[in-house]
Amino acid sequence: MRPVHVAGMGLWSPGYADLAAWRAGTPDASVIKPKCRLVDVRLKRGSSRFANMLGEVVEQAARAAELDVRSAATFYGSSLGEIETMVELLRMLYEEEGKLSPNRFKCSVHNAASGLVSIGQGNTAFSTAIAGGARSFEATLLEAWAWLDAGEGDALLLAVADDRAPPPLDALDDHDALAVGVALTTRGAGPRLERLRVVEHAERHAAMSDALRANCASPGLELAAAIFDRREGPVALSPFGGPQWVADLVLS
Amino acid sequence: MAPLPITAWSAVNALGRSTAEVLAALDAGRSGLGPSPLPATMETVVGAIPGALAPLPAEHAAYDTRLARIGWLAFEEVRGALEGAVARWGPHRVGVVLGTSTGGLEETEQAFDHWRREGTLPARYDYEHQHNFAAFGELLARAAGVTGPSYVVSTACSSSGKVASSAARLIRASVLDAVLIGGIDSLTRMTLQGFHSLGILSSQPCRPFGAGRDGINIGEGAALLLVEREASDPGAVLLGVGESADAYRMSSPEPGGRGAREAMERALAQAGLTPAQLDHINAHGTATPLNDAAESIAIEAVFGRRVPVSSTKGYTGHLLGGAGGTEMVFALHAIRTGRLPATLGATPLDPAVAIDVVTEPREQPVRTVLSNSFAFGGSNVAVVLGAAR
Known part of the structure; x- marks a missing residue:
């Protein structure tokens, strides 16, 4: 595929409102909910923190x-998706005699953020939502890059x-909340991803906790760190070891 | 775009446990809708897979769910073709890109209930292998020796239509040479109760494009299609895919059908076809008052009354993330046989619907079919399929 440029990035994680805060390394305990100004309060009814995390980093990257969020194509990815909404609906299913909140149900789909942002911004451009388990970052980047190509x-x-x-699914995961946004363009002068390739093993360089590393979005932190640290070469696109796709970063 | 060969396909749903059974029932005009096997607080009918489902082979026991058992039936039919693609192109040049809306939710519903009663999740419950949206594709990749990318497009009811464009892009970008696409969803209590909460679940067999239609029926099923870079004797070809976003409401379409129209126009443009060159439309046709009104306006705007339109939701129910893939298989069947299915429940037609709804089976030459899928969040996709030659 043809090279693509990383034209901007965004980040949100509890304690870190944006990429600069994460780089500074000092968490702010007041950061517990993303602002997500792309979606108005009325439209947000029934939406999860997860959907708002995605909207927040889309806005930051744009x-x-x-880039104009009213017209840009959007690609969303996640492993667990709307798991908070699902558990709330399960509670209603069993504890409220099956009476589900229509607003919650509408926002239970994996593409809820896609719908909310597109409606909030009047954006009729291409949008999709990907789930690739632990490899959701890799899968979403692959979809996005192929679309540009x-x-x-x-x-x-x-x-x-x-x-x-x-709860009760909290025992099944060991990760902290994290959202990463990336703006990709086919032209520009910034850092570029030269090609995708499969390797047997990829080094990980970015400093982060194991709990952040375990989030499917953590390869986005690897990419951000490589750009900040001006480290060219392969960027691992999976949080874990083993054969995986890497993107070769060129900074010139 | 250059046509891409579709070299194998399968579908299982309320009409049958094999593709042959499903298509025979479609040809016979027989609906698979019936009483819900799941408890529900409302009257409704559903499209449930008939009969008991066998457990997965022991080596895949970690993935064993109702969803996976349904999908395995469809997989066994295309397995040989997929393994042939792996041998032909190499395991890393083959991918699996499926659509689902609810993944293994049914398993988690049962696990949640167990947790409420017992205070613990069931010992065999395994979210990653049983519920995670990517799990079923991962199972198929493992079983067939595929080592290329495996992931899911999950845009609710457009999911398994959108995977057709994913496959086309991955092949055109030379990332892959073959992609197994399709979709799957199983019945869940939450789906039934959720659509009921929105007031769009019918208590009767659904009536797409009919006067007095009052909502959808939910179904379950799986469909798989193998798309390859080239093939010597393909059964059919993928000609084009068009996608759009309504940017209107989360659970109802833009009433003028703008998004649906754009998706169809883009699909035709990618296929290099004019509206006059299209022979048949498999509509989204859910039988909600709003969907069918907007979709018929959009179809009329692009095609006028010239193209015969069928909705097959009255046979299978709405398969959600499995709908697009299933209806692509129905489209391929129309191309192969020249038979257009009647739209069950459509008569008497809604007089406001100004398109040619097929209310009795027809036979005619069919070389091109467009299949629509629209979804929550305003996600729209139209797929154009054609005869190989």
């Missing part, structure tokens, strides 16, 4: 890249996130 557009916004799972 701002950094000077097909010439269906020259810029897009990609957002990958997982929130913590609520």
Whole structure:
């Protein structure tokens, strides 16, 4: 595939409102909910923190890249998706005699953030939502890159996130909440991803806790760190070891 | 785009446990709708897979769920073709990109109930292998020796239509040479109660495009299609895919059908076809008052009354993330046989529907079919399939 440029990035995690805060390394305990200004309060009814995390990093990446969120294509990725909404609906199913909140149900689909942001911004451009388990970042980047390569557009916004799972599913995950946004363009002068390739093993360089590493969005932190640290070469696109896709980063 | 060969396909749903059974029932005009096997607080009918489902082979026991058992029936039919693609292209040049809306939710519903009563999740419950949306594709990749990318497009009811464009892009970008696409969903209590909460679940067999239609029926099933870079004697070809977003409401379509129209126009453009060159439409046709009104306006705007339109939701129910893939298989059957299925429940037709709804089976030459799928969040996709030659 043809090279693509990383024109901007965004980040949200509890304690870290954006990429600069994460780089500074000092968490702010007041950061517990993303602002997500792309979606108005009325439209947000029934939406999860997860959906708002995705909207927040889309906005940040768009701002950094000077892309218009009212017209840019959007690619969303997650492993667990709307798990908080699902558990709340399960509670209603069993404890409220099956009476589900229609607003919650509407926002229970994996593409809820896609719908909310597109409606909030009046954006009729291409949008999709991907689930690839632990490899959701890799899968979402692959979809997005192939879309650019097909010439269906020259810029897009990609957002990958997982929130913590609520009880009783909290025992099944070991990750902290994290959302990463990336603006990709086919032209520009910034850092570029030269090609995708499969390797047997990829080094991970970014400093992060094991709990952040376990989030499916953590390869986005690897990419951000490589750009900040001006480290060219392969960026691991999976949180874990073993054969995986890497993207070769070139900074010139 | 250059046509891409579709070299194998399968579908299982309320009409049958094999593709042959499903298509025979479609040809016979027999509905698979019936009483719900799941407890529900409302009257409704559903499209449930008939009969008991066998457990997965022991080596795949970790993935064993109702969803996976349904999907395994469809997989066994295309397995040989998929393994042939792996041998032909190499395991890393083959991928699995499926659509689902609810994944293994039914398993988690049962696990949640167990947790409420017992204070613990069931010992055999395994979210990653049984519920995670990517799990079923991972199972198929393992079983067939596929080592290329495996993931899911999950845009609710457009999911398994959108995977057709994913496959086309991955092949055109030379990332892959063959992609197993399709979709799957199983019945869940939450789906029934959720659509009931929105007031769009019918208590009767659904009536797409009919006067007085009052909502959908939920179904379950799986469909799989193998798309390859080239093939010497393909059964049919993928000609084009169009996608759009309504940017209107989370659970109802833009009433003028703008998003649906754009998706169909883009699909035709990618296929290099004019509206006059299209022979048949398999509509989304859910039988909600709003969907069918918007979709018929959109179809009329693009095609006028010239193209015969069928909805097959009255046979299978709405398969959600499995709908697009299933209806692509129905489209391929129309191309192969020249038979257009009647839209069960459509008569008397809604007089406001100004398109040619097929209310009795028809036979005619069919070389091209467009299949629509629309979803929550305003996600729209139209897929154009054609005869190989």
